[in-house]
């Protein structure tokens with residue numbers, strides 16, 4: 466509006482206008498243009514600063530929730546409403562895939578619904594008992610997961626990687642060979658997607674020689690208080706040859722008072738160090754249901 470009135474003012478003087486008035490008119494146009502351009506720039510910069518949550522991380526969900534009708538809805542809801550957030554979701558039908566070639570009807574109904582979302586990667590749970598478990602049994606469990614789409618004739622009844630629980634922290638040649646064997650085996654199977662994702666869970670920082678055999682390693686599975694006393698952001702700088710893209714953190718028992726800006730700070734700190742992240746206010750059975758600030762946590766992961 467102010468620009469067009471200036472043009473009118475300039476043209477009304479026509480060729481009679483003096484050199485000085487032309488300069489003044491030019492200055493007015495310049496100032497008007499500046500006034501139009503500067504505020505959006507300032508606002509954008511402020512908004513960016515205000516929202517700067519650092520690098521994005523994926524939401525990691527140990528979904529040890531039985532899929533009774535509606536029980537997975539809190540997850541379905543945030544997956545649908547946050548298409549720009551990626552979710553890595555561990556399912557665990559029976560301390561592994563369970564004894565049968567397919568899990569029960571509640572699982573076979575709910576898994577394809579979750580798996581059909583582009584921003585969800587499902588992982589099948591197995592445990593290694595600190596690399597002591599009979600490796601043939603593990604390979605059998607992984608084969609069971611990989612066969613789900615074929616056995617069910619449903620390509621969406623599928624996982625796209627394996628979560629290995631109870632992996633060792635202390636180095637041993639045997640354990641490294643054991644885990645590498647399982648990684649090679651998993652990556653070589655059909656039925657686990659084009660690029661099976663492998664997560665190890667030692668629950669704490671393991672010997673760094675274990676890191677290359679997984680895509681991601683859970684290096685922290687502890688309470689909020691432990692995260693605070695170990696100084697959050699500096700927690701993992703001690704891990705040799707690692708970077709955040711290989712690390713996953715699980716922070717549970719977050720006090721209810723940590724909400725709003727305090728929860729925001731916690732998520733921001735954790736995102737600095739881990740590419741996969743789960744934060745819950747539950748302090749018992751933290752993977753068996755969704756905590757009080759579940760959707761707030763996911764909102765913060767979208768910023």
Ligand SMILES: *[C@@H]1O[C@H](CO)[C@@H](O)[C@H](O)[C@H]1NC(C)=O
Nearest residue numbers: 531532533534569570571572
């Ligand atoms: C599915 O879950 C419901 C609720 O827990 C249960 O009653 C039902 O028996 C389950 N169905 C199967 C096939 O296990």
Ligand SMILES: *[C@@H]1O[C@H](CO)[C@@H](O)[C@H](O)[C@H]1NC(C)=O
Nearest residue numbers: 521522523549550551583584
């Ligand atoms: C989410 O996943 C998509 C598809 O794999 C990928 O292109 C995108 O970069 C991922 N985003 C984040 C924040 O991880």
Ligand SMILES: *[C@@H]1O[C@H](CO)[C@@H](O)[C@H](O)[C@H]1NC(C)=O
Nearest residue numbers: 597598599600601602603605
């Ligand atoms: C491991 O399990 C397989 C299959 O059940 C069995 O044949 C084998 O004897 C077991 N190995 C050990 C060392 O227990």
Ligand SMILES: *[C@@H]1O[C@H](CO)[C@@H](O)[C@H](O)[C@H]1NC(C)=O
Nearest residue numbers: 600601604642646647649650
């Ligand atoms: C992996 O383990 C299986 C079962 O023990 C064994 O047959 C196979 O030779 C191992 N492969 C490698 C590369 O170590």
Ligand SMILES: *[C@@H]1O[C@H](CO)[C@@H](O)[C@H](O)[C@H]1NC(C)=O
Nearest residue numbers: 677680706707708709710711
């Ligand atoms: C971090 O790790 C990823 C995956 O292993 C690798 O592709 C990337 O090059 C690493 N980045 C740095 C800075 O080391």
